[in-house]
Amino acid sequence: MSEKIKIPVVVVLGHVDHGKSSILEAIKDLRITSKESGGITQHIGAYKIEEHGKEITFIDTPGHEAFCAMRKRGACAADIAVLVIAAEEGIKDQTKEAIKNIQENNIPFVVAINKVDKPEADIEKVKRQLAEREIYLEGSGGKIPFVEVSATEKKGIDHLLEIILLLTEMENLKTETNCLAEGIIIESHLDNNKGPIATLIVRKGTLKQGDFLATKFAFGKAKGLEDFQGKPIKKALPSDPVAVLGFENPPKAGEIFKAYHSLKEAKEKIEEEEKKEVDLADGKNTLPLIIKTDVLGSLEAITHMIDQIPQEKVKTCILKAEPGQVNESDIRKAKTTNAKILCFKTKANKKVQELARREGIKILKFDVVYELKEAVENVLKKMLEPEVVKSVIGKIKILKVFKREKSRQIIGGKVIQGVAGRGAKASVTRKEEEIGKGKINTLQQNKREADNISKGSQCGLLLESDVEIKEGDVLKLYTEEKVKKEL
Numbered sequence: 001m002s003e004k005i006k007i008p009v010v011v012v013l014g015h016v017d018h019g020k021s022s023i024l025e026a027i028k029d030l031r032i033t034s035k036e037s038g039g040i041t042q043h044i045g046a047y048k049i050e051e052h053g054k055e056i057t058f059i060d061t062p063g064h065e066a067f068c069a070m071r072k073r074g075a076c077a078a079d080i081a082v083l084v085i086a087a088e089e090g091i092k093d094q095t096k097e098a099i100k101n102i103q104e105n106n107i108p109f110v111v112a113i114n115k116v117d118k119p120e121a122d123i124e125k126v127k128r129q130l131a132e133r134e135i136y137l138e139g140s141g142g143k144i145p146f147v148e149v150s151a152t153e154k155k156g157i158d159h160l161l162e163i164i165l166l167l168t169e170m171e172n173l174k175t176e177t178n179c180l181a182e183g184i185i186i187e188s189h190l191d192n193n194k195g196p197i198a199t200l201i202v203r204k205g206t207l208k209q210g211d212f213l214a215t216k217f218a219f220g221k222a223k224g225l226e227d228f229q230g231k232p233i234k235k236a237l238p239s240d241p242v243a244v245l246g247f248e249n250p251p252k253a254g255e256i257f258k259a260y261h262s263l264k265e266a267k268e269k270i271e272e273e274e275k276k277e278v279d280l281a282d283g284k285n286t287l288p289l290i291i292k293t294d295v296l297g298s299l300e301a302i303t304h305m306i307d308q309i310p311q312e313k314v315k316t317c318i319l320k321a322e323p324g325q326v327n328e329s330d331i332r333k334a335k336t337t338n339a340k341i342l343c344f345k346t347k348a349n350k351k352v353q354e355l356a357r358r359e360g361i362k363i364l365k366f367d368v369v370y371e372l373k374e375a376v377e378n379v380l381k382k383m384l385e386p387e388v389v390k391s392v393i394g395k396i397k398i399l400k401v402f403k404r405e406k407s408r409q410i411i412g413g414k415v416i417q418g419v420a421g422r423g424a425k426a427s428v429t430r431k432e433e434e435i436g437k438g439k440i441n442t443l444q445q446n447k448r449e450a451d452n453i454s455k456g457s458q459c460g461l462l463l464e465s466d467v468e469i470k471e472g473d474v475l476k477l478y479t480e481e482k483v484k485k486e487l
Helices: 020-026 065-077 093-104 123-132 157-171 263-281 296-307 328-337 350-359 369-383
Strands: 003-005 009-014 045-051 054-060 080-086 109-114 146-148 174-176 182-191 195-204 212-214 219-226 241-247 256-260 286-293 315-323 340-344 363-366 387-405 408-421 425-430 433-445 452-454 458-465 474-483
Touching: 009 020, 009 093, 020 080, 020 109, 020 157, 045 241, 054 157, 080 093, 080 157, 109 123, 109 157, 146 157, 174 195, 182 296, 212 241, 212 263, 219 263, 256 263, 286 296, 286 328, 286 369, 296 315, 296 340, 296 369, 315 328, 328 340, 328 350, 340 369, 363 369, 387 458, 408 433, 408 474, 425 458, 433 452, 433 474
Parallel strands: 009 054, 009 080, 080 109, 109 146, 286 315, 286 340, 340 363
Antiparallel strands: 003 174, 045 054, 182 195, 182 256, 195 241, 212 219, 212 256, 219 241, 387 408, 387 474, 408 452, 408 458, 425 433, 425 474, 433 458
């Protein structure tokens, strides 16, 4: 397989309205902002430019909080990141999230301090805020490059591109070209005339017109390829953004795609991956899910919301997620995997409903996203084993052993801490080492039955324990309560 120097894929990250799209607009006059509602980019776009004879692919990511999942995918698809921070506002919520994504994916990055032309710009404040997060810029005791930028005045753009090309050289990016293509889905939609269209970034290999493609949830043949300007092309190389026509249904944004020699091979490979997932989903701490929605946008929101549910103790495993009605294949998959079928603003026809009834599969329907999330959380909570909470209530020091019959012993002692309670469980300690357990069956004070005896009082008790109690032993008394765990 042949290797070539890889064109860098650069992701632009930062808080809403800090100027990410404006910077890209300034770079080769891409004019993104003017095309978007309210000046906020609401989809992921991929664009290619040339600088000093070298190419760079840019991924523009939305800044609004609702598109958190998209931004994270953008970071994962990239070789280099540009962290945009407005000089007059400093670090905000999405800035923190962008920093986290960059660090988690270990991506080399450059900080672009934008809007330096504004009177209220405070560059030193931005540097201090970054230092508080252990990001030290060049000239301030660190090695992270930064550029002062004014996107509106097109200042600092050339310097930014120079640093990106310098980082590319330092990373020595290389990739294979003489193999079937692999990459990531950036976005997808359903065109009324052309059918499903997916925007891809090729990560390695060469994607050719006529190749068969598969993701976890979609198959297709690349009937047509277009570059980012909408021009027809015959092939796409690593780092190329390309629109593909020919998927049977729109793939999910963020999915990994691979090219195959035939549709049969593609389906076989995906089935192998599905079997592995089914095996993973067999665990008692995993909830397998099949998700069907009305449109791709709903699917994006729902899968992101499910990803945000805490899953340290029990987890979800999405076996299938796609727009459209529930079909017979979904019912069969649910039957073999014990998966829950979640429907959002979609349904199943009568034939499928009848099959579901016969197979004992319940189709859960929702019209509100948060109700769906709540239902998933409730199922996960029911899967949690209750936690046994032990509460120490008192201690008794043994003063006298009166009688022993098998595992029952009549003893006398003094409550030295807390309260002694009838029915309490006890750990028997000797010289501060636990040697066994027991339970107080009967409790007496002054030869009268008692429920509780407080600190400082002497008592008699009937203790059930396999340990032979001796004078000087201490009973640590406790109660146990089963408490439902939180996710």
